[in-house]
Amino acid sequence: xxxDKVGALxxxxxxIVYGAMTLNIPEAPGIEDSGVTPSSLPMxxxxxxxxxxxxxxxxxxxxxxxxxxxxxxxxxxxxxxxxAAFLFLLMAGYGLILKPLGFLISTxxxxxxxxxxxxxxxxxxxxxxxxxxxxxxWFILTQLLGIxxxxxxxxLLGAN
Amino acid sequence: xVLEGIMTGLSTAFTFTNILMVSLxxxxxxxxxxxxxxxxxxxxxxxxxxxxxxxxxSGLILMAGVYYGAVFGGSTSSILLNTPGEAAxxxxxxxxxxxxxxxxxxxxxxxxxxxxxxxxxxxAIFLLLAAPALAVxxxxxxxxxxxxLMVMGLTAVSAFAGKGQFLKAVLMTILGVMLxxxxxxxxxxxxxxxxxxxxxxxxxxxxxxxMATFALSEALISALKPGETRTxxxxxxxxxxxxxxxxxxxxxxxxxxxxxxxxxxxxxxxxATIASFLAYGMxxxxxxxKAKLQFGKGSLKxxxxxxxxxxxxxxxxxVPLLTLGIPGSGTTAVMLGALISYGVQPGPRLxxxxxxxxWSVIVSMYLGNIVLLILNLPLIxxxxxxxxxxxxxxxxxxxFFSLVGVxxxxxxxxxxxxxxxxxxxxxxxxxLDFPMAPMLLGFVLGGLLEENLRRALLINxxxxxxxxxxxxxxxxxxxxxxxxxxxxxRSLTEKFRERP
Numbered sequence: 001x002x003x004d005k006v007g008a009l010x011x012x013x014x015x016i017v018y019g020a021m022t023l024n025i026p027e028a029p030g031i032e033d034s035g036v037t038p039s040s041l042p043m044x045x046x047x048x049x050x051x052x053x054x055x056x057x058x059x060x061x062x063x064x065x066x067x068x069x070x071x072x073x074x075x076x077x078x079x080x081x082x083x084a085a086f087l088f089l090l091m092a093g094y095g096l097i098l099k100p101l102g103f104l105i106s107t108x109x110x111x112x113x114x115x116x117x118x119x120x121x122x123x124x125x126x127x128x129x130x131x132x133x134x135x136x137x138w139f140i141l142t143q144l145l146g147i148x149x150x151x152x153x154x155x156l157l158g159a160n
Numbered sequence: 161x162v163l164e165g166i167m168t169g170l171s172t173a174f175t176f177t178n179i180l181m182v183s184l185x186x187x188x189x190x191x192x193x194x195x196x197x198x199x200x201x202x203x204x205x206x207x208x209x210x211x212x213x214x215x216x217x218s219g220l221i222l223m224a225g226v227y228y229g230a231v232f233g234g235s236t237s238s239i240l241l242n243t244p245g246e247a248a249x250x251x252x253x254x255x256x257x258x259x260x261x262x263x264x265x266x267x268x269x270x271x272x273x274x275x276x277x278x279x280x281x282x283x284a285i286f287l288l289l290a291a292p293a294l295a296v297x298x299x300x301x302x303x304x305x306x307x308x309l310m311v312m313g314l315t316a317v318s319a320f321a322g323k324g325q326f327l328k329a330v331l332m333t334i335l336g337v338m339l340x341x342x343x344x345x346x347x348x349x350x351x352x353x354x355x356x357x358x359x360x361x362x363x364x365x366x367x368x369x370x371m372a373t374f375a376l377s378e379a380l381i382s383a384l385k386p387g388e389t390r391t392x393x394x395x396x397x398x399x400x401x402x403x404x405x406x407x408x409x410x411x412x413x414x415x416x417x418x419x420x421x422x423x424x425x426x427x428x429x430x431x432a433t434i435a436s437f438l439a440y441g442m443x444x445x446x447x448x449x450k451a452k453l454q455f456g457k458g459s460l461k462x463x464x465x466x467x468x469x470x471x472x473x474x475x476x477x478x479v480p481l482l483t484l485g486i487p488g489s490g491t492t493a494v495m496l497g498a499l500i501s502y503g504v505q506p507g508p509r510l511x512x513x514x515x516x517x518x519w520s521v522i523v524s525m526y527l528g529n530i531v532l533l534i535l536n537l538p539l540i541x542x543x544x545x546x547x548x549x550x551x552x553x554x555x556x557x558x559x560f561f562s563l564v565g566v567x568x569x570x571x572x573x574x575x576x577x578x579x580x581x582x583x584x585x586x587x588x589x590x591x592l593d594f595p596m597a598p599m600l601l602g603f604v605l606g607g608l609l610e611e612n613l614r615r616a617l618l619i620n621x622x623x624x625x626x627x628x629x630x631x632x633x634x635x636x637x638x639x640x641x642x643x644x645x646x647x648x649x650r651s652l653t654e655k656f657r658e659r660p
Contacts, residue, residue, distance in 0.1 A: 003591075003592040003593055004328060004592070004593070006592060007328065007331075007589060007592040007593075007594050008327075008328075008331065010588075011331045011334075011335060014335070014338075015334075015338075018338055018353075021353055025350065025352050026350055028345075028347075028348035028349075028350050036610070036613055036614045036617050037348075038345040038347075038348050038350045038352060039352075041337075041341060041606075041609075041610045041613075042338070042341050042352065042353075045334055045337055045338050045341070046338075048330075048334055049331065049334045049335070049338070052327055052330045052331050052334065053331060055327055056327050056328070056331070059327075059652070060656075070593075072592075075591050075592060075593075076591065078386075079384040079385065079386075079591075080383065080384050080385070080386040081384070083383050083384070083386075084380055084383055084384050084587075087380060087383055087555070087556075087559065088380075088580060088583075088584065090559075091376075091559060091563060091576065091579075091580045091583075092576075092577060092580050094563060094576065095563075095573045095576030095577050095580070096573070098567070098573060098576070099573060107560065107564075110556070110560060111556050111557075111560060113556075114555065114556025114559060114560070115552055115553060115556055117383075117556075118383060118551065118552035118553075118555055118556065119552060120550075120552035120553065129553060133557070133560075137564075141568075147568065
């Protein structure tokens with residue numbers, strides 16, 4: 001299956017799910033006769049999405065002039081998925097720890113983890129850069145721009 | 161009237177604070193634009209939270225500076241490393257990179273700076289002349305015409321998406337409009353697609369979507385590609401000097417590309433990318449003999465044309481944004497988001513109600529151009545050192561600044577999770593070569609489309625006849641139909657011809 005068709009298939013499924021969810025939108029009282037209800041546009045979008053996705057699925061696949069492969073396998077081959085997965089986890093984790101640990105500690109951990117995920121293993125340099133950037137950014141935001149950032153656990157040590 | 165406006169703009173733009181703003185903007189934009197994943201869209205998006213407390217005119221002046229700086233920054237990485245940070249600078253690398261490889265990086269960067277300046281200057285002159293005229297015309301626009309315009313904006317962006325990309329761009333546009341329907345319906349107060357999440361009641365933030373789909377996904381794509389290191393190839397800069405003879409050679413190309421670029425930029429959805437490719441193609445077609453053979457191998461004309469056109473188009477895209485409230489490109493879509501966040505609604509009323517904002521944007525566009533040339537030219541060799549920041553450090557920085565940029569607006573952790581989710585989807589679609597810009601434009605225009613259709617139907621007692629009885633609406637819809645069906649027809653006939 002080519003890249004275009006895989007993408008179209010995903011959007012087809014999304015359009016169908018979106019269309020099904022549209023059926024659950026309650027009608028607003030008194031505007032049924034005005035022509036456009038809260039579900040009118042979503043209905044039209046779902047139908048257009050389904051038609052456009054089906055067109056890509058039915059029509060012959062594009063072939064690149066350069067002869068470059070357009071298959072899904074070719075698009076996903078040779079990529080460093082482990083690194084990307086780690087970065088995704090790191091970002092989600094950053095969201096989790098930002099409030100309880102506070103901006104300073106969680107950002108230092110995030111940057112340090114990010115450098116590690118990107119195969120950088122010079123610990124001293126990683127610590128220096130992550131602490132330097134975090135403290136510098138924190139200083140600009142809190143001391144120069146007056147933006148409040150969560151102190152997190154540092155609050156226990158008397159920080160604001 | 162125009163002169164009075166220019167004076168208003170000059171008096172607003174030429175204050176110490178605003179000159180400082182544009183200078184800082186240009187400087188910051190150049191640095192940000194050179195980073196992978198952070199093109200003009202992301203650069204401006206990053207500025208939105210920073211400029212929240214600013215006066216609208218100061219905020220916009222800063223953004224104009226960031227915009228030009230980021231466009232130039234993108235060209236710098238295109239020329240030095242053959243890594244165009246965004247689509248509009250792809251054509252720049254065709255001849256810019258071979259020039260840098262030949263040890264003429266300095267000349268190439270200087271040519272790019274002069275060309276950008278010329279394109280921006282001519283574009284700004286056209287903007288001065290055309291924007292007020294268009295603003296007057298647009299005053300006669302009603303909801304029905306706006307609805308038609310929104311439809312045109314949506315279809316045009318898809319139609320200009322490139323060969324073989326039309327249906328994919330349509331799908332992405334639809335996806336963008338779908339996302340715009342999440343949240344509370346403004347007219348009725350009914351919740352749609354919130355999945356019971358309180359955090360989704362206000363809908364999805366534009367900044368969040370822009371950062372997740374552009375900056376985050378670009379950085380993640382960079383992380384996915386192993387072994388791709390950012391080596392500073394352009395240590396040999398050569399001279400920054402462009403000779404008189406070379407200026408004479410590229411001057412006609414700059415003139416032609418400026419006009420072409422501006423008018424393409426004015427069309428909603430066309431934008432700087434199409435302008436740069438068309439200008440490159442036009443110059444290649446017009447070149448003769450040896451000059452023609454130089455294209456792709458380090459032709460100054462081949463570098464000057466797309467650089468001029470993309471800047472002129474960037475300026476041109478402010479015409480529909482300022483006068484009609486329609487973003488002509490992804491970048492102006494972000495600008496629209498920024499304007500709305502300042503409480504300024506672009507459109508015909510902006511010209512009448514906030515002339516200080518309207519004119520100061522136009523004047524600051526030009527000021528941005530001048531500052532860009534003065535500031536950046538001497539700094540080129542130093543600026544380029546940023547490109548040597550190793551990828552293991554650059555990628556986490558981009559991720560961090562994107563996440564924090566959005567978090568600082570809402571202070572809501574949910575936004576971080578939502579960004580991660582959107583970044584994963586964007587990464588998937590980008591690997592499949594589905595364009596992201598139509599999705600973003602669909603998201604911005606979707607809400608306006610629905611609102612104007614509702615209003616038009618209310619005015620017309622629920623009767624759709626305004627679509628063919630109002631002349632302006634009808635003309636716009638006819639143009640839309642042509643824009644929509646011509647590429648579709650071409651795409652379908654090509655596909656059937658290819659069928660064995």
